[in-house]
Amino acid sequence: GLDRVLRPGRIGRLVLPHRIVMGAMHLGWDHRDDGGRALAAFYLARVRGGAGLMVTGGAAVNPAGADVPSCGVLDDTAFRARLRRVAGEVGAAGGLLALQLFHAGRYAQPTPGGPHPVAPSAVPSPISRCTPDALPADAVTRIVEDFARGAAHARDLGFSAVEIMGSEGYLIDQFLSPLTNRRDDEWGGDPQRRMRFGTAVVAAVRAAVGPDFPVVMRMTGDDLLPGGTDPDTVTAYARALAAAGADALNVGVGWHESPVPTVQALVPPGHWVPVAAAVKAAVGPLPVLASNRINRLAQAEAVLAGTPLDLVSMARPFLADPALVERSRHGRPVNVCVACNQACIDRSLVGAAVSCMVNPLVGREADPATPAGPAPHVDPAVRAGSTPVDGPRTVAVVGAGPAGLRAAHDLALAGHRVTVYEADGEPGGQFRLAYRVPGKADYAETIRFLTAELTRLGAQLHTGRRITDADEDLLRRHDGVIVATGVLPRRIDLPGDGLPHVRDYGSAFADDALGQRVVVIGGGGIAVDLAHLASQRPDRQVTVLLRGERLGPRMGRSTRWAVLAELRRRGVQVVPGVRDLRVDPDAVRLVDGTGAVRSVPADTVVVAAGQLPADALVRTVRRAGVWHRVVGGARDTGGLDAVRAFAEGHDAALAF
Ligand code: SF4
Known part of the structure; x- marks a missing residue:
């Protein structure tokens, strides 16, 4: 059961419908000049899917605080206007949205014409590959005020709460750690003074928003850096943040430069829960959130059952499945985040627009009819001679790998009559190879989700059925064919390659x-x-x-x-x-x-x-003269990855 997860929670005066909080994610479209339409649609899709409190991607409290050019800055009136719309629409739909107040410090990437990155001390950053300027003491005070002003904006713009970004090695963490804070003034020199910036920010934010507005502090429970902040300091810091006025502590693990993986697939789910539990033990009744590598509600339930932790923060799982909470509540299959990072974290690191490998709709919630593929999604040679038809339609999807299953799913969702033919005994295609690789067991969940959805939507899946030249008539009986026959291993000329081993x-x-x-x-x-x-x-x-x-x-x-x-x-x-x-x-x-x-x-x-396209069927389909699209590896193996395969499957369904 999910009794504990689905029980209401509380942060300060804010009552939460359940114990899952959607964690902050840099989406990479804060700067989109659309009046906030795309952002609002993104969050609204999650509200409809049962999300409770959601935290926005970091909004920089001043221009130097932005880590990448796509990061919104709260001084910018156009950005604030977008946020007002987002907060308004989410609130009107019954959702709860916290604005995350952000300053990257030395993790900010220097941009031409932009401010040079700043930090407590001039310690080079391996993430932004720059050496920041050390902040003079009066400038530190001004940043504290910037956080306070940002919090006041959040309240005035209609947000339900603020979260202060104090983890992952950003500015507030940089003040806390002896590795990056080499000062000897009121902002550094010993643990007490290194804690002062974080607690000053919380106190200033509290003073700016008043006693009733919920303030969450995101802090690092373990920075995983040799010579970093020691556990006693973390404990003392957590208590000091509570005393300064935080209503909850959201515990992150590791800095972006830590040599220990934290959110990668090879980290076992729930691995970092003890870190958050240690913070909880330090602060008693104050709500504490666990985060990192919890990707199912059943795992969150286990966390709440096995520890005194109050809430669980999940971020990427809400990209993979906006309806994660509703589906889990009703025991329906969920499109599980497989922790590949390919379309989310890897893109956000360079400020690009985030999407999701297993959910190509991410980022296009406002315009679901626009194609997802960054790659050319329709081969003009294939388009020639193919004409879409109107009316109720039957579609054959040949191949049940990522591209084919996604196409079939989206076609079935759109109401078409879909039959999937898979030559292997099981669906999954290239994903089936991944199941057994350490950390990739969840790839099986993606296939399970899509096939379960196909069944629910009334599509037919025939496994062990290879479509060949002889099936031209069968193909012709359909209004459209999606060729998703995948790839073949490329052979290389190698002396001795005929040997049995x-x-x-x-x-x-x-x-x-x-x-x-x-x-x-x-x-x-x-x-x-x-x-x-x-x-x-x-x-x-x-x-x-x-x-x-x-x-x-x-x-x-x-x-x-x-x-x-x-x-x-x-x-x-x-x-x-x-x-x-x-x-x-x-x-x-x-x-x-x-x-x-x-x-x-x-x-x-x-x-x-490497691989070659398994595209033998394309000729047959052309000869049959039926509308068709070739997707995924069957179309092109150059630069093929699962992100592209899913996106092409999705786009083929849109094109039908
Ligand atoms: Fe999860 Fe991969 Fe989607 Fe990111 S791209 S949300 S890691 S499945």
């Missing part, structure tokens, strides 16, 4: 019969996944051979370093710059990047050297 990556993912010594040939994301999977057995030696210099060059910025660190920890050997490969019965011989001839012992050799 050489496998393609598809079959290597599928069974456990890999030998003791595994060599993976390839340098992309699939090679990384395979190495990760194979290295789960501690007695196995795994070596990755790549032609290029960088393993996983297209992996997302927030994920790549964490996964590569995990491979290193598991003893996976990576040999870059290889050439002249030859497979022998017991080893792979090669010349490595230094020009040395090497022999790597191998019982199993797996080739993961």
Whole structure:
């Protein structure tokens, strides 16, 4: 059950309908010149899906506080006008929205013509790759006032609460930590003085909004930095924030520069709950929120049952499924966030508009009929000779991987009669390879969600049914065909590749019969996944051979370093710059990047050297003369990732 999660909660005078809070996310469209239409539609979709209190993405309290150009600044009257509309529409719909007050400090990216980043001390930032200016004492006081003014704006604009962004290594954290605060004045020098900026901000915000307006403080429970803030200081700080007037503490974990993964898929769900629980133990009755790597309501229920924590903050799960709470309440399948970070965090790090891999509608709530794909979503050659038809329509979707399932789901949702044909015995396509990779088990949930929705919407799914040339007549009986037949492993010419211990990556993912010594040939994301999977057995030696210099060059910025660190920890050997490969019965011989001839012992050799479109059906469909779209890997494998596959499936459904 979800008894605890669905029980009303409270922050100060604010009564919450349940115990889930939607955490702040930089969406990357604060600056959109649309009067706030897109932002309002984003939050309204979540209100309709049962969200209780939601926190906006960070709004900078002054221009130097913005981390990227797409971050809204509260001094900007046009931004405030957009926020007024957002707060008004959310309030009118019965939603609760807190404005997050934000200052990036040294994490701000310097922009031409913009203010130079500022911080307590001139300590270089690996995130923004700059050295900030150290703030003079009077400028520190002015920033405290900026937070207070921002809070007053929030109240006047119609928000239900404010959250002060004091975690993740932004300015307030930079004052707290001895690593970034090297001052010796009233704002630094010992823990007491380093805490002063955060508590001064809370007190000033409290004074600005009065005693009744809810103030949430987001703080770091553990910065995961060697030499960072120690646990005793965190405890004392939490108490000081409460005394300064915070109504609740929302506990984050890690800074953006911490060498420990916090929100990546390989972090087990619920891993950071003890950090928030320690803060709760320090502050007694004050409400405390847990956050980071909790992606289902059932997990939130377990947190509330197993600890004295009061509330659970979930952010990305509300991108993946705006109706997360309503669906969970009624026991319906949820589109689970798989923690890939590909369309959300990786984009927000560079200030780009955020979306979601498993939910391409994110960012287009105001205009759901506009295509999602950043890539060209319709191949003109395919469009030729194809004419959409009007009226009630039947559609065949060939292939039940990400692109096909998304297309089928959206077509069925639009009321079309959909039949999906999948050659394999199970739906999932390339996602099925991912299920077994550590941290990617939730990819199965995406497929489960889409297939459950297809059933609910009355679509037919035929597995084990390969559509071939012989099915031209069958295809012709449909008003439209979506070709989503996916990819084939690319073969490379390799002396010895006919030997029995050489496998393609598809079959290597599928069974456990890999030998003791595994060599993976390839340098992309699939090679990384395979190495990760194979290295789960501690007695196995795994070596990755790549032609290029960088393993996983297209992996997302927030994920790549964490996964590569995990491979290193598991003893996976990576040999870059290889050439002249030859497979022998017991080893792979090669010349490595230094020009040395090497022999790597191998019982199993797996080739993961890219993919080719599995597009044999396109000719048949063309011949049938039926309206069609080719999507995902079947259309093009260049730059293919699951974000593009889902978006193309979605766009094909829109185009029908
Ligand atoms: Fe979750 Fe990936 Fe969607 Fe981000 S893009 S919300 S991590 S599923």
